[in-house]
Amino acid sequence: MKLKGLMKGALFAASVFAVLPAHAQxxxxxxxxxxxxxxxxxxxxxxxxxxxxxxxxxxxxxxxxxxxxxxxxxxxxxxxxxxxxxxxxxxxxxxxxxxxxxxxxxxxxxxxxxxxxxxxxxxxxxxxxxxxxxxxxxxxxxxxxxxxxxxxYDAYETEMVPVIDELASSGKLKLPNKKVALISSDNPYSKTIMEGLKKNFEAAGWTVTSSDLLPFGEISDWRAFLAGVRQDAPALIINTDYLPGNAAKFMTQFLEEPTDSLVFIQYAPSVPEFLDLTKDQATGVVYNLLGGVLNTPxxxxxxxxxxxxxxxxxxxxxxxxxxxxxxxxxxxxxxxxxxxxxxxxxxxxxxxxxxxxxxxxxxxxxxxxxxxVQGNDGIPIQFYQIWDGERVLFYPGSYATGEFQMPPWMQ
Known part of the structure; x- marks a missing residue:
């Protein structure tokens, strides 16, 4: 009898939902x-x-x-x-x-x-x-x-060099040398950007000290790459892997023994999870976006x-x-x-x-x-620096919400 009652209740509920008029029309x-x-x-x-x-x-x-x-x-x-x-x-x-x-x-x-x-x-x-x-x-x-x-995404490959040059010429970024270390995971997005950056930095007279490619997926240990970076001490380190968990580990492991290098990480710092994982260790890191939220006046x-x-x-x-x-x-x-x-x-x-x-x-x-369509009259590329948990848009200047600052480990 109890089972029968439950079945009746279920049938009644089903019939009610079947005839509910909420948006039936x-x-x-x-x-x-x-x-x-x-x-x-x-x-x-x-x-x-x-x-x-x-x-x-x-x-x-x-x-x-x-x-x-x-x-x-x-x-x-x-x-x-x-x-x-x-x-x-x-x-x-x-x-x-x-x-x-x-x-x-x-x-x-x-x-x-x-x-x-x-x-x-x-x-x-x-x-x-x-x-x-x-x-x-x-x-x-x-x-x-x-x-x-x-x-x-061409701007991801081409705009980095002029932005770095502009920061250096203005005195906001002090470069100890013109060496750059690159690393990527093996997926079409990250790999294509890394290869484009390598080509453009070399064309601008920079020395590319490494361009390592790791298997795509979770990466828990970046220390082998970072050991090589510390030997070369490049002015710029670029990681184009876009997963926020990987990027957070990269940043925290870099700060175990930081070099006098600006750190750029592709996309991942824009994800709220990255800040949750890194807290104040994210201060100073730079990233850019095409199609990101252009939150300016x-x-x-x-x-x-x-x-x-x-x-x-x-x-x-x-x-x-x-x-x-x-x-x-x-x-x-x-x-x-x-x-x-x-x-x-x-x-x-x-x-x-x-x-x-x-x-x-x-x-x-x-x-x-x-x-x-890309450009300042369309969808512009945006360069950000994280500072004290806030994302500061510093380029292009016409949209900037703040200024680039030398990262704390470079001061």
Missing amino acids: DKVAKIGVLAPLTGGAAADGAEMVNGARLAVDEINAAGGVAGYKLEVVVGDTQDQAADSVTSAFERLAGDRDVNAIVTGYASGSNFEIELMAEQEMPYLISANSAQTRDIIAPSPDDFPTVWSITPS KNPRAAEVVKKYEDKYGNQPGTYGPALYEQVYLYADALEKVGDPTKRLEIGEALGASEKQIAAGMLKFDPETHLA
């Missing part, structure tokens, strides 16, 4: 989110989902868009390996109500762009711009639904998005919370214009015609590469 447009929710990049993945849900909740609270309520559906790309990404994509694409997918990054190579094109799936992405360009630029018309809100949109994120989740976002928030709004704008989420090619065309101020700057797309 609303059509649903699902937005798939590809995100690494497990593994070393899980902090990024969680932020991606948070950013997308923040935007969806706002849009739905305002009545939806074009007669549709939006819904987030998540696919975990795990370690970003090809089979993990493909499996996550297939789960999302198999849902007939999923007619758009957004991500910060799903894989290191962005190979999934080909899958999106095959299914005419609107796909907004942020990271790995070099890979996006290499896939799309040979035949941009074959990818009408794929667009990157991040510009070309000249771009009030960034402060607006960051505040909304902080109010909802109780912590400051890195790059991908605001990025996914903006991607969802770009899709909502396109859906409002087209009126039907199943008209994927029209949605893709509307996305490509977007031109609006976002948290990263002024967004417009290059039709030849489907990347955001």
Whole structure:
């Protein structure tokens, strides 16, 4: 009798949920989110989902868009390996109500762009711009639904030398020599940037003392590399591995016996997890961003998005919370214009015609590469230094929120 009663209760509850009128009259447009929710990049993945849900909740609270309520559906790309990404994509694409997918990054190579094109799936992405360009630029018309809100990563490879030269010539950075040590993990993003930096530093007359490549994944011990660095005592040390846990260990192990070297770490210091792990040991480290939050008085949109994120989740976002928030709004704008989420090619065309101020700057797309346009009038590259737990934007000067300072271990 007890079991029978439980079954009756369950059936009654099911019937109630089946007839609840809350939004039964609303059509649903699902937005798939590809995100690494497990593994070393899980902090990024969680932020991606948070950013997308923040935007969806706002849009739905305002009545939806074009007669549709939006819904987030998540696919975990795990370690970003090809089979993990493909499996996550297939789960999302198999849902007939999923007619758009957004991500910060799903894989290191962005190979999934080909899958999106095959299914005419609107796909907004942020990271790995070099890979996006290499896939799309040979035949941009074959990818009408794929667009990157991040510009070309060429500036990651080319802008470092002039920024260092500018700091040195102004007297803000005192260089003991013109030697640079480079290290990377073996993934397309980090490796490509390291190789580009090596080429540009050598062309500028610098001596590259090392350009080591380590297997991609968790790295617990950087001491072998750092031992070689201490022998060469370069003026600049650059680590392009982007995982915040790896970067935190690198920084703390460097400070065990620091050299008179400026330390630059690619991307990872922008992730809140990095500061949580390093605390005051992060003071002085430098990083840069393309497509990061341009939180300056000249771009009030960034402060607006960051505040909304902080109010909802109780912590400051890195790059991908605001990025996914903006991607969802770009899709909502396109859906409002087209009126039907199943008209994927029209949605893709509307996305490509977007031109609006976002948290990263002024967004417009290059039709030849489907990347955001880079520059001070578009999405600028930003150089930051962490100081006492705060991120100080010191370059470009037109957007700067503070000045570069000599790191404490160099003083």
